[in-house]
Amino acid sequence: MTDLRRQQPGLAQPSMREVARHAGVAIGTGANTLNNPEKVRESTRQRVFASIDALGFVRNDAARSLAAGTSTTIGLVLVDMGNSFFVDIARGAEAAFRERGMNLLIANSDVAIEKQAGYLEVFEQARVAGILLAPLDTRLSGALRTKAVSRPLVLVNYASDDGSYSGVVADERHGGYLAARHLLELGRTRLVFAGGPFKLQAVAERLSGVLQAVGETPGATLQLVETTGMNISHGRSAGVQIIEGSEPRPDGIVAASDLVAIGIMQVLERSAGWRIPADVAVVGYDNNHFASESTTPVSTISQPGEEMGRAAAELLLEEITEGPSVKRRTVTLQPHLIARRSTVGDTERPE
Amino acid sequence: MTDLRRQQPGLAQPSMREVARHAGVAIGTGANTLNNPEKVRESTRQRVFASIDALGFVRNDAARSLAAGTSTTIGLVLVDMGNSFFVDIARGAEAAFRERGMNLLIANSDVAIEKQAGYLEVFEQARVAGILLAPLDTRLSGALRTKAVSRPLVLVNYASDDGSYSGVVADERHGGYLAARHLLELGRTRLVFAGGPFKLQAVAERLSGVLQAVGETPGATLQLVETTGMNISHGRSAGVQIIEGSEPRPDGIVAASDLVAIGIMQVLERSAGWRIPADVAVVGYDNNHFASESTTPVSTISQPGEEMGRAAAELLLEEITEGPSVKRRTVTLQPHLIARRSTVGDTERPE
DNA sequence: GTGAAAGCGCTAACAG
């Protein structure tokens, strides 16, 4: 720790044998110093650590995990590192593993199914202690069935269709319900749901929650605007459709993502001069970090990303500890509403 | 590939020995089938692959890398996965390594020096082929000098103070120059530079570029507003300072980050009613993904993140290939200006 | 082409 020397990069690493010889002990004692310090006399330990420092020894983890048959690293295959929701998941999982002394290594599959498969195999081959997978919305089955998956594996943001993996998901339906309910409670009755494609499971569930809320409210109506994606540009075209839509004008919009919400708001305000939230209130989804940062902060449904990461980590640790006989299950976490100016106007003061 | 069976998770993995026995060949032949296919007769190879499939064999990479003394994975220690600039770097590096058949594993140090040190050690112990480090702006030296770093290591977004590591950086000074130059060319003469703290190297360099541009322009003036950080809230307080600042009003603002720019814009528009860009034009920095997505898209200096990742990957591959004798160097990449509505108004149509 | 054998660096008994 106090030693500031730096190894010449590329030099051969000293082995435990060399450390042991340098310290004048047997190799087994050297190993015990690292793994079972209580089994080693204080003075011996000091000597060994001194040698470790002096030689710049770094334990070879490939050898360690080969011999011990265990690993202390966890692999996380993330569908999209550019999405703050998944970054939150990673952060939550990392914290949970860190508390157990385990390390989280992340691979970015970048919405490419073959990268996802490739990194799963990398982690398999590395014999990590376990794998966390935040997969693409579609075609998970293909990815997982193509190759043998023999490490403990837990899904995040995806429910295993056949119950063969534990997983953590957010209650999308409830999120949609919350969003619509919020608008209805503000007195809005002519709602629009915008997003898509509807075949995406998450979108379909959010919509079903919206439908439930609308159904519960006499006099409330719902218009559907399906988009081909969930980005800001899709939001813009949804905005155009809304403007050109039938009378009477909607007074509340549930967007299936914050990006869609922002795109819609830009078009409604700029092209049509609609005031937000006076003329129309807008709720987004995801609590993307910029949703609070746009000029009109967007009310949104916040996904419990960090909690989901933590919960997934707990499930995986369970599976690692208890072995394959563990009871597989899916944990559902609740999202919550964050009301901002796009629905409640200036009454809500951005902190 | 065509086999849909799935291993019981947790079952013992078959070894090459078992595969070889199953295929009726010697273990050495099994290894050759995988590593030197040309040395194995076609029919034998087929048999071995069939056994691999049948048994669900997954090569143990710990054993492989221990025996071979080489690895095919690269470690990337990222200071902040939540920052799209660093995500771009990761993406660029990943692509470059992928082309060489290497895998990129990412660790998020999350702006915590001890996590950075911890993950560096994880990668060291794993004997990865090389390490890419996007460190904290400050105190790099401490992190790297505390522990022996013996794997090839290349820095991203940081220049090694003593030239002992290769690295890739963006030309911050030029970025600052571009931002100020843009405002000056639009006829703005009373500029403000907002951001901070100024002791951050990147901020200081951006400022120096701004100073140069202002210095080159007769009649142009510059006012400094130092913030304690680079988030949106810091931008808001900078906005307040600007409003309360001395007459005459500034007509152009260079913010040291997009977040600061957005915070400033929110305050100026909402609290003071200044029109952007009519009264005051604002340039941000970083091209954060939401900069283009806010209601008034923010002109910005775009960091060449992906290119930096690629370049860093190339440097690291060089170092891995040529060994420690390789000539260390720092590659500087140029940022570029993206003009959006916050400076050029509606003449620039957001696509 | 194929097979046998010697480690890679470490862990985990077990014997002193």
Add this chain to the structure above:
DNA sequence: CTGTTAGCGCTTTCAC
């Protein structure tokens, strides 16, 4: 407590 030893699963000569 300390030292010895037998592998972990794979790569890699080197004979056959």
